[in-house]
Amino acid sequence: QVQLVESGGDSVQAGGSLRLSCVVSGFTDTKYCMAWFRQAPGKEREGVASLRSDGSSGVADSVKDRFYITRDNVKNTLYLQMNHLEPGDTAMYYCAVDSRLQGIAGCHQHAARLLRHWGQGTQVTVSS
Numbered sequence: 574q575v576q577l578v579e580s581g582g583d584s585v586q587a588g589g590s591l592r593l594s595c596v597v598s599g600f601t602d603t604k605y606c607m608a609w610f611r612q613a614p615g616k617e618r619e620g621v622a623s624l625r626s627d628g629s630s631g632v633a634d635s636v637k638d639r640f641y642i643t644r645d646n647v648k649n650t651l652y653l654q655m656n657h658l659e660p661g662d663t664a665m666y667y668c669a670v671d672s673r674l675q676g677i678a679g680c681h682q683h684a685a686r687l688l689r690h691w692g693q694g695t696q697v698t699v700s701s
Contacts, residue, residue, distance in 0.1 A: 620683020
């Protein structure tokens with residue numbers, strides 16, 4: 574059974590940094606899409622950053638040059654480094670993984686419906 578557990582969310586002031594972690598267990602596929610999404614109150618879930626097994630990555634324009642996605646294969650952990658945080662980054666952040674063809678092919682489209690496994694989320698609040 575695939576399980577994802579996010580952590581690292583916190584309340585910070587604008588301009589600060591956070592690193593989110595997502596520990597992935599029960600997932601052994603060598604071909605995959607892993608991604609971070611976020612959802613603010615009253616808004617749709619949106620993709621933030623993605624990492625595919627071919628080494629490619631994608632990042633939303635709204636966080637480009639501020640957020641970075643990485644993976645530690647030894648620790649089975651996905652990270653999201655967030656710098657220069659803004660109040661608009663306030664949201665619940667979720668990680669997601671999938672090994673199905675549709676998820677892998679559409680990985681950098683950041684379409685939540687394409688990804689199968691999700692964590693419960695971690696809250697990030699940025700104050701001005």
